[in-house]
Amino acid sequence: MAILYALVARGSVVLAEFNTSPMNASAVARQILERIPDSQDTHVSYSQDRYIFHSKRTDGLTVLCVADDTAGRRIPFAFLEDIHGRFVKTYGRACHTAPAYGMNDEFSRILSQQIDYYSNDPNADRMNRIKGEMSQVRNVMIENIDKVLERGERLELLVDKTASMQGNTIRFRKQARRFRNSVWWQNIKLTIVLILLILIIIYVVLAFLCHGIALPTCIR
Numbered sequence: 001m002a003i004l005y006a007l008v009a010r011g012s013v014v015l016a017e018f019n020t021s022p023m024n025a026s027a028v029a030r031q032i033l034e035r036i037p038d039s040q041d042t043h044v045s046y047s048q049d050r051y052i053f054h055s056k057r058t059d060g061l062t063v064l065c066v067a068d069d070t071a072g073r074r075i076p077f078a079f080l081e082d083i084h085g086r087f088v089k090t091y092g093r094a095c096h097t098a099p100a101y102g103m104n105d106e107f108s109r110i111l112s113q114q115i116d117y118y119s120n121d122p123n124a125d126r127m128n129r130i131k132g133e134m135s136q137v138r139n140v141m142i143e144n145i146d147k148v149l150e151r152g153e154r155l156e157l158l159v160d161k162t163a164s165m166q167g168n169t170i171r172f173r174k175q176a177r178r179f180r181n182s183v184w185w186q187n188i189k190l191t192i193v194l195i196l197l198i199l200i201i202i203y204v205v206l207a208f209l210c211h212g213i214a215l216p217t218c219i220r
Contacts (some may be wrong), residue, residue: 002071002119003079004051006111008087009033009062010095010104016087016104018111023051025066033062043077056080061088061095065115079118085112 005025007017007183012033019025028048036044036057046053047069055064063080087095090110091103210218 002075005029005064005066006079006115007064008083008095008111009064010060010098011038011062011156013100015098015100015102016107017096017101018108019207020115021051021066023048023066025051025053027055029064031059031065032064036062039135045073053088054080056084057133058084063087075118081113082114082118086114129139172183 004021005017005019007026007029008015012030012128015034016097017026019030020123032044032046032053032055032127036042036055038060040051040059041054041059044057052062052067052069054073055062056077057063058130061084061085065076065079065083066172067076078202090107091098095103142145205215206218
């Protein structure tokens with residue numbers, strides 16, 4: 001299963017969560033919640049062993065999930081976007097005043113359903129690929145949780161390089177265009193050489209048949 005754990009929180013107050021992870025995801029998730037900046041909307045990812053913690057904070061509401069390292073980022077962040085939209089649509093402004101686990105009884109079932117969908121339904125990946133082509137995940141802030149928490153957890157820094165990838169794509173396209181032009185000119189030159197070679201062969205054959213380089217017997 002690609003996604004193993006998910007929660008929705010206001011600041012560090014967990015409003016709903018669902019867990020199928022064999023690790024202590026809930027404890028690590030709470031440490032991450034305390035370290036996510038409150039002042040701005042963020043997309044953050046952390047790694048621990050073979051698990052990745054992805055979170056999305058928008059207007060003070062944080063959605064966080066844990067996925068295995070084979071899931072990539074497209075599916076987890078599409079899952080977070082989906083859960084955020086469902087939560088806000090369902091509870092509106094009530095989420096800003098609700099107590100801890102105030103929505104857990106109802107919304108944990110939705111978390112379970114969507115975890116299963118994004119982890120197992122192939123249609124989810126097709127939809128996410130289309131969305132990913134339209135708008136890439138930007139402003140991903142990555143911090144090294146080892147330094148932030150200072151407790152020795154083996155959490156490794158991940159860095160989103162979307163801007164760098166876009167620059168590399170532009171350079172690759174320019175190089176590909178130059179390569180195509182070079183190949184086209186090489187083909188033109190080769191065609192000209194082949195035509196000249198064929199003409200020379202024809203002339204040699206005619207010179208032989210016409211008994212001389214001036215083609216005397218053929219021109220008379």
